Amino acid sequence: MNRREFLQILAVAAAGGMGLSNSARAAEQAAAKFYDLPRFGNVHLLHFTDCHAQLLPIYFREPSVNLGVAGARNQPPHLVGDYFLKHYGFAPGSAQAYAYTCLDFEQAARQYGKVGGFAHLATLVRRLKAGRPGALLLDGGDTWQGSATALWTKAQDMIDASLQLGVDIMTAHWEFTLGTERVQEVVDGAFKGKIDFIAQNIKTADFGDPVFPAYTMREMNGVKLAVIGQAFPYTPIANPRYMVSEWTFGIQEANLQKTIDEARGKGAQAVVLLSHNGMDVDLKLATRVRGLDAILGGHTHDGVPEPVVVANAGGKTLVTNAGSNGKFLAVLDFDVKNGKVSDFRYKLMPVFANYLEADPAMAALIDKVRAPYAAKLAEPLAVTDDTLYRRGNFNGTFDQLILDALMAEKGAEIGFSPGFRWGTSLLPGATITMEHLMDQTAITYPYTTVTEMPGSQIKTVLEDVADNLFNPDPYYQQGGDMVRVGGLRYSIEPGKPAGSRIGDMSLNGKPIEADKKYKVAGWAPVAEGAKGEPVWDVVARHLRAHKTIGKLALNEPVVKGMQGNEGSI
Known part of the structure; x- marks a missing residue:
């Protein structure tokens, strides 16, 4: 370990509220502790979203302007800079300030380094799954688009990386700009029996038949869990309609409620929505449907450290959003007792490439898929x-x-x-x-x-x-x-x-x-x-x-x- 690496680890350790040590070994242990998240409860969900095909660690500056209007004014996720730090209790200059805000971006980037990278994300996923029996990894979409290699390989690089990462369940948005044939080719081919591709709100334009399964049921540690998919509802408006001309989208509130009720009727004791609506849409949706324990959201790229608890006719729903570009991995632990969620713990974990070793198998895969394009890139x-x-x-x-x-x-x-x-x-x-x-x-x-x-x-x-x-x-x-x-x-x-x-x-x-x-x-x-x-x-x-x-x-x-x-x- 060189001096720069040592000082960086100390900085992360200090940001995590840990005492500093004079020894490199203690600093390494402190950095490891930064990612040590004790297991809680009996249902465990890991969630990332909107990585936009970034396989390598990157720099990513958060916004200085993210205005909220009407009821969203001065409410998460519409907080930036010092307002964000004050709301969540993060110290200026800390690792969290770097991860969540644009404050002192250049200085902080040089201090804390790059974020994300699938090889580093894979290490964190493996570490968290090891302490959480049966944990599921959920991908909120916008995974197959956003890089040269994803475009040039028709997303094959990201498909292979997702399988290597151990994704269990996925919904989508930009994936559809590869065309319906390519999406179905992957779902019926490489993903079959390995990754559940779900979306309750996509139907055929002619007869209104479901295109993909609306949800998947899993049993974890004796608890039945349902994960419902919600693809980006405005795909044919925000992106070319001709690419998905045979399908309809939309929020589909009524069908979502029907799906929740069906899952509950089949014994689901915990129900979550894997959403690509955007956080403001999810916050409204959570007031209008009952029976969701949580919405794991994406699309608007908001890194929100704590869930927003939303009341509705059926009780309360946690609404989250897990950032973008591979910067974060969310961990949601439920404690399910007597057939329902009794408590939870949530942590949105920044992925600092300097403090997580690269997973060798994932690193080798990334090198392989990039090799044919290296000179051009x-x-x-x-x-x-x-x-x-x-x-x-x-x-x-x-x-x-x-x-x-x-x-x-x-x-x-x-x-x-x-x-x-x-x-x-x-x-x-x-x-x-x-x-x-x-x-x-x-x-x-x-x-x-x-x-x-x-x-x-x-x-x-x-x-x-x-x-x-x-x-x-x-x-x-x-x-x-x-x-x-x-x-x-x-x-x-x-x-x-x-x-x-x-x-x-x-x-x-x-x-x-x-x-x-x-x-x-x-x-x-x-x-x-x-x-x-x-x-x-x-x-x-x-x-x-x-x-x-x-x-x-x-x-x-x-x-x-x-x-x-x-x-x-």
């Missing part, structure tokens, strides 16, 4: 002087880089880039490789577009996306963040009604005219038949030409009416 494109990240309601520096490239390379006045939440981060001084670029752009519909749009249509686009994000009714929110905008300046008032949130639109200091047409570059069109140069080719060309990326001027809207909102630093 490692191609250097440019060096960044700025921290590059994508996360937050309105913009991120990597988003800004994409926008700048689109406008420059396509000769456009305005750029639009989707408000995707996935995408890794880079520290100043890092070389931007093709792999890093693909981490931001690896989708099956990467086409760039150039469109002449009147000012009135531009406003309509912004208003529609704003309503998807800030509608006071969570059931009308579709996840994701605000479309990222280049060139155009505007203001937004999230608390206003639909159609009246966007104002002060201008370009180069001049007001946008409703009838005037503007040249707009974008990417990721959802319309069937769309074609165009892949976005990664456009941005790579821009990066190669510039070689160095300086400090980026972040184009964010003027936000109105959000004074005192703890979802903004």
Whole structure:
């Protein structure tokens, strides 16, 4: 152990509330204790979600803006920075502050290192399962998309990694952008008899037949457990409909209640929902159905250290969300007595790659699947002087880089880039490789577009996306963040009604005219038949030409009416 490693372990040990020692051995023991979670009860669930195909450890900066409106204002998950630390009692500068917030990100990243990585996650899973007989590993989806190798192998790298990791049960979202045939090929092939792929809310478009099992029943330590699947309900809206044209989605409240009742009728003493709704949707859903002991949620990438306890007609439901990019592993232990859950323990555990040894078998698998693409992944494109990240309601520096490239390379006045939440981060001084670029752009519909749009249509686009994000009714929110905008300046008032949130639109200091047409570059069109140069080719060309990326001027809207909102630093 070198001095740097020793000091890092001490830092983690101290963050965990443990005393420091002068010996390296004691420091190693303290680091091990950081991940020592005593067994509780008789039903054990491990949960990760939204890893977005990140097999290796990464940096990932959490948002500085995650606004909550209406009933979600200043409530989890809409807390950032110091507000988050105060709410959960974490110390500034601690390992938890690094894991959950963007505070002092560059300094903290260099102190605590990278997060996630399937080889390190595998070590933690193995350790926790060893102390929890029968424990199940649940995958909340968005696993097969988000990296170059996942795109180029049609997710075979992630399928193999999931099997190696020991995933037991899974639901999905971005998986469907590989097409229904590919999903069914995996479910009926590699996963058959090994991983239960469940979704109570996906039906055939013709006769309304279930496409996948709604739930799976397991017995653990003498207790019957039901896990119900909830795939992303807005897949045909947020992603191309033609990719899932034969299926319908939706929240399907009534069918969910029917499924819960059926599972209870078959003797389930504990029932959980493995959800990809997004946390705000799950919080509302928990008030409207009865009989769920917990919702293990994903989609909105919120790392929430403690469950929110929601009251409903049947009692109480725990609502959780387990972050993204392999940064966290959630552990939910139930104590089931007399046919029902009597108590629980929950822990969301950050996965620090520096403090968990890489599992040899998983590391070997990762090396194998990456080997054919190593040279292409490692191609250097440019060096960044700025921290590059994508996360937050309105913009991120990597988003800004994409926008700048689109406008420059396509000769456009305005750029639009989707408000995707996935995408890794880079520290100043890092070389931007093709792999890093693909981490931001690896989708099956990467086409760039150039469109002449009147000012009135531009406003309509912004208003529609704003309503998807800030509608006071969570059931009308579709996840994701605000479309990222280049060139155009505007203001937004999230608390206003639909159609009246966007104002002060201008370009180069001049007001946008409703009838005037503007040249707009974008990417990721959802319309069937769309074609165009892949976005990664456009941005790579821009990066190669510039070689160095300086400090980026972040184009964010003027936000109105959000004074005192703890979802903004």
